[in-house]
Amino acid sequence: MSRVFHRHTREELPSAAKGEGCYIVDTDGKRYLDASGGAAVSCLGHSHPAVQTAIREQLEQISFAHTGFFSNPPMEALADILIDQAPEGLERVYFVSGGSEAMEAAVKMARQYFLEIGQKQRTKLIARRQSYHGNTLGALSLGGNMWRREPFQPILLENAHHIAPCYAYRDKRHDESEEAYGLRAANELEKKILELGSDTVAAFACEPVVGATAGALPAVPGYLKRIREICDQYGVLLIFDEVMCGMGRTGHLFACAEDGVSPDLLCIAKGLGAGYQPIGALLVAGKIFNAIQQGSGFFQHGHTYMGHPLACAAALAVQKVIRDENLLENVQRRGAELRAALEERFGNHHFVGDIRGRGLFIGIELVADRASKQPFDPKLALHNKIKKKAMQEGLICYPGGGTIDGQQGNHILLAPPFIIDETHIAEIVDKLGRVLDSVFAEAKA
Numbered sequence: 001m002s003r004v005f006h007r008h009t010r011e012e013l014p015s016a017a018k019g020e021g022c023y024i025v026d027t028d029g030k031r032y033l034d035a036s037g038g039a040a041v042s043c044l045g046h047s048h049p050a051v052q053t054a055i056r057e058q059l060e061q062i063s064f065a066h067t068g069f070f071s072n073p074p075m076e077a078l079a080d081i082l083i084d085q086a087p088e089g090l091e092r093v094y095f096v097s098g099g100s101e102a103m104e105a106a107v108k109m110a111r112q113y114f115l116e117i118g119q120k121q122r123t124k125l126i127a128r129r130q131s132y133h134g135n136t137l138g139a140l141s142l143g144g145n146m147w148r149r150e151p152f153q154p155i156l157l158e159n160a161h162h163i164a165p166c167y168a169y170r171d172k173r174h175d176e177s178e179e180a181y182g183l184r185a186a187n188e189l190e191k192k193i194l195e196l197g198s199d200t201v202a203a204f205a206c207e208p209v210v211g212a213t214a215g216a217l218p219a220v221p222g223y224l225k226r227i228r229e230i231c232d233q234y235g236v237l238l239i240f241d242e243v244m245c246g247m248g249r250t251g252h253l254f255a256c257a258e259d260g261v262s263p264d265l266l267c268i269a270k271g272l273g274a275g276y277q278p279i280g281a282l283l284v285a286g287k288i289f290n291a292i293q294q295g296s297g298f299f300q301h302g303h304t305y306m307g308h309p310l311a312c313a314a315a316l317a318v319q320k321v322i323r324d325e326n327l328l329e330n331v332q333r334r335g336a337e338l339r340a341a342l343e344e345r346f347g348n349h350h351f352v353g354d355i356r357g358r359g360l361f362i363g364i365e366l367v368a369d370r371a372s373k374q375p376f377d378p379k380l381a382l383h384n385k386i387k388k389k390a391m392q393e394g395l396i397c398y399p400g401g402g403t404i405d406g407q408q409g410n411h412i413l414l415a416p417p418f419i420i421d422e423t424h425i426a427e428i429v430d431k432l433g434r435v436l437d438s439v440f441a442e443a444k445a
């Protein structure tokens, strides 16, 4: 009997023994094609020799030196590589150990920035429904997935407010262009800022491409540009959460590059360390760093393992592999192929409402009725069934769902490693086809 407190306390999980490229092998020798990189983490697949070597070499030098006392070479080199490619205006990197920590740091840094510049009344935060920003209390307060928040509502931050997401599949009117819808959706932010009091809002946070709660849902063209304009007009900081969609997943190192919009604070994690080490980071606009440097000189926040040398060495090696093996090109090419193969296989399926995404970040929204877009009855717990059947088939995908009109929606998120080829694509579509046939047959019965 396992003595581990697994999150799904009643589930018996297979034990992962080995990683081989796009596959995980369990202790019984069963192979699983990792078509979601866990939760969009393993962007280089498993056991990449260059990353393994980098970790081993760093281990021989030094594995830990507290950042209150020392900087370290891989941390400095990683910051250089990230800032060299970062969206305009982002000039410094604050390292942490994961996505929730990055979001917590973003919120506290936004708050401290306004204290430093004498605007202490800016205390309110705005985020979007149908979003996920992490499970720690601050990040959960920003998250807009109501079923996740509900049990903890009484202990969440009171000053976090929410607007609608940019969700063209559900919210765009038939007679509306994508651009007109994008403006309408973005203008909700302006309304909320004015309702709360424009000089009381500190920051707005969103995922440029929504991951776990909506299934690779990109903003429509123009939406994020209008969001940037509104933030500038009212002096509100813009936080992009690219924990899932960043680090090459969409075919650009930073997802927001495709929208041509730069935030003031940008959170990354998952693909940064590609699962080889736990690491996250917050990229920070020069104006924020300068305000803190010229003000108190000290960011009042921190964690023991930030800037961990082994984690930074791993992430640095991941970045070098992405660059040396031209993997962003592969993400774009294979992403288009995977999307086309999914469209061909499931595009007209009665229970498939929408196939969407960017690069190798693809979502399939499942609906009980294609015409009305009615979600499945949450009592069916479709996402659990899909995950279980997929594991039986030897396929790792990431089924989930946010709250649609008070109900749990359903989607499958695919985020395979950047190194996939056409045989993996065929295997994903083939296995997913069998999984969905079987789950839908049960749902109909």
Ligand code: PLP
Pocket: 039, 098, 099, 100, 101, 103, 132, 133, 134, 135, 207, 211, 212, 241, 242, 243, 244, 245, 269, 270
């Ligand atoms: N933000 C987004 C968009 C995420 O998808 C996640 C994790 O799924 C997080 C934040 C939290 O990251 P972590 O689980 O590393 O704390």
